Amino acid sequence: MVKRLKRLENLENISTEEKFITRFADILKNIIFMSPIDRSDSFGQLMDKARELNCFETAYSSAQKIAEEMGEPELFETPESFEKTIPLTPFPLSSLPDILAKYLKAVAENVQVYPEMCALPMLSVLSLCCQGKFEVRFPNSTHKEPLNIYTVTVAKPGERKSGVFRSFIYPLIKYQREENKRREPLITDFKTKSKILSKSIEKATTKGDTTLVTQLTLELNELDPVHRLNLNITDCTPESLAFEMAENDEIMGILDDECGIFDQIAGLYTNGISNIDIFLKSYDGSQYTVTRRTKENIYLESPLITLGLMSQPEAFQRAMKNPQFIGRGLIHRFLFAFPESMQGFRTQYSKSIPTELENEYNELIIRLLTTPKNDEPFVLGFNKKASLLLKDYFDFIEDRLKKGGSLEYMAEWANKLYAKCIRIAGLLHLCEHSYDELIDEKTTQTAILIAMWAENQAHRVFENTATEDITTTNAKYILSKIKNQKISFVTSREILRICRKIKNADELQEALELLEDMKYIREIPQEYSGTGRKPSPKYKVNQLIYDKDFNKLSKE
Numbered sequence: 001m002v003k004r005l006k007r008l009e010n011l012e013n014i015s016t017e018e019k020f021i022t023r024f025a026d027i028l029k030n031i032i033f034m035s036p037i038d039r040s041d042s043f044g045q046l047m048d049k050a051r052e053l054n055c056f057e058t059a060y061s062s063a064q065k066i067a068e069e070m071g072e073p074e075l076f077e078t079p080e081s082f083e084k085t086i087p088l089t090p091f092p093l094s095s096l097p098d099i100l101a102k103y104l105k106a107v108a109e110n111v112q113v114y115p116e117m118c119a120l121p122m123l124s125v126l127s128l129c130c131q132g133k134f135e136v137r138f139p140n141s142t143h144k145e146p147l148n149i150y151t152v153t154v155a156k157p158g159e160r161k162s163g164v165f166r167s168f169i170y171p172l173i174k175y176q177r178e179e180n181k182r183r184e185p186l187i188t189d190f191k192t193k194s195k196i197l198s199k200s201i202e203k204a205t206t207k208g209d210t211t212l213v214t215q216l217t218l219e220l221n222e223l224d225p226v227h228r229l230n231l232n233i234t235d236c237t238p239e240s241l242a243f244e245m246a247e248n249d250e251i252m253g254i255l256d257d258e259c260g261i262f263d264q265i266a267g268l269y270t271n272g273i274s275n276i277d278i279f280l281k282s283y284d285g286s287q288y289t290v291t292r293r294t295k296e297n298i299y300l301e302s303p304l305i306t307l308g309l310m311s312q313p314e315a316f317q318r319a320m321k322n323p324q325f326i327g328r329g330l331i332h333r334f335l336f337a338f339p340e341s342m343q344g345f346r347t348q349y350s351k352s353i354p355t356e357l358e359n360e361y362n363e364l365i366i367r368l369l370t371t372p373k374n375d376e377p378f379v380l381g382f383n384k385k386a387s388l389l390l391k392d393y394f395d396f397i398e399d400r401l402k403k404g405g406s407l408e409y410m411a412e413w414a415n416k417l418y419a420k421c422i423r424i425a426g427l428l429h430l431c432e433h434s435y436d437e438l439i440d441e442k443t444t445q446t447a448i449l450i451a452m453w454a455e456n457q458a459h460r461v462f463e464n465t466a467t468e469d470i471t472t473t474n475a476k477y478i479l480s481k482i483k484n485q486k487i488s489f490v491t492s493r494e495i496l497r498i499c500r501k502i503k504n505a506d507e508l509q510e511a512l513e514l515l516e517d518m519k520y521i522r523e524i525p526q527e528y529s530g531t532g533r534k535p536s537p538k539y540k541v542n543q544l545i546y547d548k549d550f551n552k553l554s555k556e
Helices: 002-013 017-032 036-052 056-069 098-111 116-130 161-207 210-222 238-246 260-265 277-284 313-320 323-327 355-370 384-400 408-414 417-432 441-463 470-485 492-498 505-517 548-555
Strands: 134-137 144-146 150-154 251-256 288-290 298-300 304-311 334-337 378-380 489-491 521-524 538-541
Touching: 017 036, 017 056, 036 056, 098 116, 098 161, 098 355, 098 417, 116 150, 116 161, 116 251, 116 304, 116 334, 116 355, 116 417, 116 441, 134 417, 144 417, 150 313, 161 210, 161 251, 161 304, 161 355, 238 251, 238 277, 238 288, 238 298, 251 260, 260 304, 260 313, 277 288, 277 304, 304 313, 313 323, 334 441, 355 417, 378 417, 384 408, 384 417, 384 441, 408 441, 417 441, 470 492, 470 505, 489 492, 492 505, 505 521
Parallel strands: 134 378, 150 304, 150 334, 251 304
Antiparallel strands: 134 144, 288 298, 489 538, 521 538
16 A cells, blocks of 8 residues: 555646646556455545646546456446544543553553554443542532443454453453352352241231231341352343343443344344433433233332443444334433544564563552442532633533534534543543542543544544435445446436436436445537437446445445
């Protein structure tokens, strides 16, 4: 690729048609022997120069003739993708609390991924540890936010998502295993006492001894239930999730490196019927009830879920196309990450995570996990300087939500961005400070930087799902019909025949011009004698649209 760019960079020095035509054949012969993808890209650069010098038709015809003489296939330019590529900014790693920054960097180096692959899994683990125990109050307001977050990190298969996931979730698994071992005799004792009292109540009821029934029932109700600790669940129906939450202080983590929960929410176990209510309610801690016909109903007063998912692109795209997820705002509750791939730049050996650093991270997670959950969450607040920073950030978001602003098209997600920032500030604060201290300006600044990074990532999600103009919609529609026909040439009259949704001639022309600008089709000049019916415009179809490698590349 680098060599190709060096060969073609001299095109900038060609300022006249005469110089271009003189050097054209030599440049083209170098292009022809490149790989198919590089060849089409370089040929496109060459043709763009021809357009600039107003000699496209001459150059194009000459190029095809040279290719034919050399026994090479017809040359095509790389068509532009309809998917907009948003430049992604790096995660603000250095701004994190020291232990988090060091451990995240060490995990990234050990697994050989970029820090962006690690950022949201790490924040999700912190969220799971703190949810339900703390809330954070908006500055100059009585409004409070819980500390749970929803995240999804999207990367292709083979990008070592599982390695990252294990590095952050390990202390959770270890703690849960040890805690359940400690609880085993307590659970057995509770079940035994419950069974004995239940049987005694049955006998007393049979004898009609209402006084004894009342006494035994009171004893049964006074027993302190002991259940297995379940911090994280990955395969569940909404009803089973609610049941697990009822037995685990109304909080639950769904941290998963396979993202199967999206399919389950979408109705994997319910014949395709989506039930997302518990996920909508458990983002803010709203009441949730499951009414059951054969068993006792489940009442959750203030349920909270942490969703920390790692997903392959296909599974994520399915979720984005689910009308329930979009229409009811589930997707808009998420933070997103689209880490770049290190494929091709990894080495056989990688750095180990220092034992001391790993122990320090594990101790932090255990400290947060073992912080008791009281009846009412402890409320975190901000100091004056932090409050001023947040006011500026709030105004910055709000200004861009105005008509024509950069956030208007993704307003439903952006309307929740300030609250997400507040939640992140609370999580970061608890990693370095006591819960009875105010959140300072340094922590707040880091939370704002992470929120701005998250906004950049979210543009990649919503830019391509925003409402598109009619010309783009028609162009995509025409292109899909052409692909189905698998044709090399097509006239505008034939397009009208196969694209029945387009009735307006002006709309058709605008769509065809867009497809030509994007190099999917090329109008072929036709002779016209001036008498009789003018021939319908004819187009050459770019055959690269049928090539699997090019289609795969455009999707990536």
